Amino acid sequence: MLTQDSEVVPVPAWPFSLLVFSCGGCWSVTPKMLRNLLALRQIGQRTISTASRRHFKNKVPEKQKLFQEDDEIPLYLKGGIADALLYRATMILTVGGTAYAIYELAVASFPKKQE
Template sequence: MLRNLLALRQIAQRTISTASRRQFENKVPEKQKLFQEDNGIPVHLKGGVADALLYRATMMLTVGGTAYAMYQLAVASFPKKQD
């Protein structure tokens, strides 16, 4: 059993290490131009729709979490009445 696992590990390593890598185009200069433009948009929103959605989701979670924390503090500050 152990011998089979060792053989499988060797095969997996060989397959991964000898596979040809996919080449990607360097997009850094394009992104640098985009983020260096002086168009009045904050840098955290210059990435487009995805950045705007992430920003709004983060703000909603922040405001919601703060409201929930305040609510829990208010509930915890008033002890339940014993009958």
């Protein structure tokens, strides 16, 4: 136990909690540093363990109606503009990557002549 102004500060039971490494300087662990560390640990535990659950509206029925209606739009484009942009970007990268791979294969199949 560490004391400061007759206040008792519990020392955590973590291994190596009081070890402080220094590079030539003289470092010390003060009771205030330990209190701050304990407070930070409690805040972190409280935030994770007792976080309130957010309630979201169930959008599944709406999405089911959207994706099941027969409107001649491909399924992978029914999500709107974002789906269309992702689809086009994927196609451009796929076609471009295939073309580049074929080009590199052609370059590798005809080695340069050494003089």
